[in-house]
Amino acid sequence: MRKYAVIYRSVFLENLQYTMNIALGLISYFIFIFVFINLWGYLYAEPGTRIAGYTREQMIWYVMITEMLWFGARSGAVAGQVSADIRGGNIAYLMNKPYHYTLYILARYTGEWSIRLPMYMALAVAAGIMMVGKLPGFGLPALLSSAVSILLGVTINGVFKICISLLSFWIEDANPFQWLYDKLILIVGTVFPIEIFPEAMRPFLKMTPIYTVCYGPAKLAVDFRMDQYLDILLAQFLYLAAGCGLMFFIYEKGVKKLYVNGG
Numbered sequence: 001m002r003k004y005a006v007i008y009r010s011v012f013l014e015n016l017q018y019t020m021n022i023a024l025g026l027i028s029y030f031i032f033i034f035v036f037i038n039l040w041g042y043l044y045a046e047p048g049t050r051i052a053g054y055t056r057e058q059m060i061w062y063v064m065i066t067e068m069l070w071f072g073a074r075s076g077a078v079a080g081q082v083s084a085d086i087r088g089g090n091i092a093y094l095m096n097k098p099y100h101y102t103l104y105i106l107a108r109y110t111g112e113w114s115i116r117l118p119m120y121m122a123l124a125v126a127a128g129i130m131m132v133g134k135l136p137g138f139g140l141p142a143l144l145s146s147a148v149s150i151l152l153g154v155t156i157n158g159v160f161k162i163c164i165s166l167l168s169f170w171i172e173d174a175n176p177f178q179w180l181y182d183k184l185i186l187i188v189g190t191v192f193p194i195e196i197f198p199e200a201m202r203p204f205l206k207m208t209p210i211y212t213v214c215y216g217p218a219k220l221a222v223d224f225r226m227d228q229y230l231d232i233l234l235a236q237f238l239y240l241a242a243g244c245g246l247m248f249f250i251y252e253k254g255v256k257k258l259y260v261n262g263g
């Protein structure tokens with residue numbers, strides 16, 4: 001694990017040099033949040049209104065947290081670098097290094113979002129308190145549980161994006177699949193909570209990465225319940241284990257394909 005810690009530290013320090021570039025992305029996040037605050041404010045025009053069980057404050061904070069995760073956990077390592085390494089042949093050099101390539105990419109990804117995510121988190125908290133007010137009922141249990149869930153959620157997101165990028169071993173460009181995955185996470189679990197959708201769809205949505213990547217962490221922050229926390233935590237551990245297994249499986253198959261075709 002020490003070698004991956006060194007990779008993480010080097011990427012973390014490298015990204016510290018580009019905090020101003022990351023800060024420019026905060027403008028897009030703020031505009032997005034401003035639009036949705038006004039949209040939900042209009043829908044909650046009547047005092048005491050609840051939509052899908054959410055109060056106005058809960059719904060707006062939910063969107064701000066999920067958007068924070070979507071913007072803050074974006075990374076070129078898990079999408080662009082993996083595909084570029086495979087298409088350009090650099091993978092033949094990197095896979096002979098004294099580390100596992102997929103864990104190397106995951107360490108780089110973690111180093112990237114360790115800078116981005118706290119910056120978006122700080123903006124989300126500041127904007128939320130100024131424009132919406134404090135989140136009712138938010139306390140230490142909700143803070144700790146959502147923090148753990150956020151760490152697991154962004155890791156699961158990175159693992160599955162690596163899995164998609166590894167498809168470049170067989171197809172020319174995996175970017176369309178990255179796009180579909182990102183838009184699924186954005187539209188279904190980020191902009192709208194699962195409770196908004198028809199009841200028949202909810203069990204299916206809870207079996208997708210949406211439940212563990214964005215919905216779970218945000219739901220725990222806006223409406224903490226211990227039983228729900230345990231359900232989300234179990235789902236995240238299962239998804240992380242399944243995702244890692246799939247990631248290693250696809251990588252090994254891809255490497256074997258390279259050897260068969262002469263590297």
